[in-house]
Amino acid sequence: xxxxxxxxxxxxxxxxxxxxxxxxxxxxxxxxxxxxxxxxxxxxxxxxxxxxxxxxxxxxxxxxxxxxxxxxxxxxxxxxxxxxxxxxxxxxxxxxxxxxxxxxxxxxxxxxxxxxxxxxxxxxxxxxxxxxxxxxxxxxxxxxxxxxxxxxxxxxxxxxxxxxxxxxxxxxxxxxxxxxxxxxxxxxxxxxxxxxxxxxxxxxxxxxxxxxxxxxxxxxxxxxxx
Amino acid sequence: xxxxxxxxxxxxxxxxxxxxxxxxxxxxxxxxxxxxxxxxxxxxxxxxxxxxxxxxxxxxxxxxxxxxxxxxxxxxxxxxxxxxxxxxxxxxxxxxxxxxxxxxxxxxxxxxxxxxxxxxxxxxxxxxxxxxxxxxxxxxxxxxxxxxxxxxxxxxxxxxxxxxxxxxxxxxxxxxxxxxxxxxxxxxxxxxxxxxxxxxxxxxxxxxxxxxxxxxxxxxxxxxxxxxxxxxxxxxxxxxxxxxxx
Ligand SMILES: Nc1ncnc2c1ncn2[C@@H]1O[C@H](COP(=O)(O)OP(=O)(O)OP(=O)(O)O)[C@@H](O)[C@H]1O
Ligand SMILES: [Mg+2]
Numbered sequence: 001x002x003x004x005x006x007x008x009x010x011x012x013x014x015x016x017x018x019x020x021x022x023x024x025x026x027x028x029x030x031x032x033x034x035x036x037x038x039x040x041x042x043x044x045x046x047x048x049x050x051x052x053x054x055x056x057x058x059x060x061x062x063x064x065x066x067x068x069x070x071x072x073x074x075x076x077x078x079x080x081x082x083x084x085x086x087x088x089x090x091x092x093x094x095x096x097x098x099x100x101x102x103x104x105x106x107x108x109x110x111x112x113x114x115x116x117x118x119x120x121x122x123x124x125x126x127x128x129x130x131x132x133x134x135x136x137x138x139x140x141x142x143x144x145x146x147x148x149x150x151x152x153x154x155x156x157x158x159x160x161x162x163x164x165x166x167x168x169x170x171x172x173x174x175x176x177x178x179x180x181x182x183x184x185x186x187x188x189x190x191x192x193x194x195x196x197x198x199x200x201x202x203x204x205x206x207x208x209x210x211x212x213x214x215x216x217x218x219x220x221x222x223x224x225x226x
Numbered sequence: 227x228x229x230x231x232x233x234x235x236x237x238x239x240x241x242x243x244x245x246x247x248x249x250x251x252x253x254x255x256x257x258x259x260x261x262x263x264x265x266x267x268x269x270x271x272x273x274x275x276x277x278x279x280x281x282x283x284x285x286x287x288x289x290x291x292x293x294x295x296x297x298x299x300x301x302x303x304x305x306x307x308x309x310x311x312x313x314x315x316x317x318x319x320x321x322x323x324x325x326x327x328x329x330x331x332x333x334x335x336x337x338x339x340x341x342x343x344x345x346x347x348x349x350x351x352x353x354x355x356x357x358x359x360x361x362x363x364x365x366x367x368x369x370x371x372x373x374x375x376x377x378x379x380x381x382x383x384x385x386x387x388x389x390x391x392x393x394x395x396x397x398x399x400x401x402x403x404x405x406x407x408x409x410x411x412x413x414x415x416x417x418x419x420x421x422x423x424x425x426x427x428x429x430x431x432x433x434x435x436x437x438x439x440x441x442x443x444x445x446x447x448x449x450x451x452x453x454x455x456x457x458x459x460x461x462x463x464x465x466x467x468x469x470x471x472x
Contacts, residue, residue: 129280130317134331135307148321
């Protein structure tokens with residue numbers, strides 16, 4: 001056996017791959033479910049916090065900033081572990097899936113709040129004044145004038161951050177979530193062969209590469225002339 | 227003066243320790259065009275912005291078209307429809323077309339249907355000579371055109387008074403004329419206007435009255451010829467001399 005053949009036999013073993021393909025596919029489904037939940041709830045919560053912050057109610061803003069800074073400083077893995085192993089002491093026992101979902105959603109909420117907020121504050125004061133001077137209320141101005149401009153500015157940093165945090169679903173393995181990496185690593189230990197890990201890598205590429213490409217297209221599309 | 231349409235009395239405005247308006251009285255009659263001049267920092271913009279309450283005066287009273295602007299019970303958003311405002315930097319919404327800019331408040335504040343708003347919007351754009359630019363975005367328009375769209379955005383709401391804060395200062399000289407032209411036609415249609423501007427030529431032949439402000443106070447006011455030719459106050463004289471040298 002040549003070195004090359006041994007390499008292929010080890011990392012791209014056809015028999016092993018075929019055997020564990022269904023596991024990897026079911027892992028992909030779990031990863032997709034987690035990712036969709038994290039993105040939807042994390043971005044919605046982040047936007048909601050940014051909107052509340054724009055009301056400029058002092059004590060509320062301090063609370064928002066505290067929460068946001070907290071979740072931006074803690075490593076996501078720590079949050080997942082605390083939730084999964086810590087909350088049962090408070091008589092709440094979230095599953096690994098729920099722990100991973102909520103933890104990463106909180107992290108995405110925190111980062112996206114900052115990005116949304118930066119977008120809102122970067123809209124020129126004159127836009128508010130023009131709108132208010134024609135009689136639009138604070139809320140109408142926010143929704144019709146400020147947010148559409150703010151969101152365009154936030155799309156590049158937001159997509160990058162969202163992709164980075166969504167890849168964190170792999171952390172779910174430590175709390176027994178059977179997502180791609182979880183399935184791949186248990187397949188590796190059962191088969192004594194790293195090929196399933198290669199399949200896992202391919203699965204991530206299949207899932208995330210289109211998203212990254214789409215993000216790039218969005219960025220150019222929304223970079224509009226002033 | 228018969229019953230003024232703008233009646234501002236004893237307006238004071240503080241920004242922290244800074245006393246910016248020190249008791250300004252300004253009454254403007256219906257169909258009058260009042261020109262406000264004065265050195266930088268004298269409080270001209272602040273005065274205009276108090277009139278539609280973009281800025282909250284520290285004290286004083288402001289009645290516009292019979293509405294007490296400082297009464298907390300006043301629906302300020304409703305009142306603001308009657309007071310158009312045009313800014314130095316146009317402040318058009320960059321994500322909307324010219325027509326979208328003009329129709330937003332018609333739909334959201336005046337409660338017009340989209341069709342009706344579009345009809346009124348087109349009519350307003352027609353009045354500023356931009357009927358053919360309705361579908362252009364601000365980025366596709368010259369500064370002069372943008373400012374005319376901003377004027378259309380205000381007049382579409384059929385305001386009783388229009389406030390202009392240096393409407394031509396951000397424009398290249400060759401574009402100033404088109405905006406002044408629109409302002410002149412507005413004046414001819416009988417619009418009440420308060421204009422902060424350095425366009426002395428326009429003031430001379432369009433203004434009914436020129437108000438000179440300095441250091442938060444109205445120092446002197448009168449017909450343009452009197453203010454420009456024979457100012458009585460030393461500060462007015464100095465200011466007029468300065469701008470005429472330019
Ligand atoms: N929001 C604000 N906060 C603090 N100070 C302000 C604020 N707005 C205006 N000022 C100050 O109030 C004073 C009057 O400003 P204002 O803009 O009314 O002057 P102006 O006569 O319009 O001047 P210009 O000709 O330069 O436009 C200035 O000293 C300015 O720095
Ligand atoms: Mg000013």
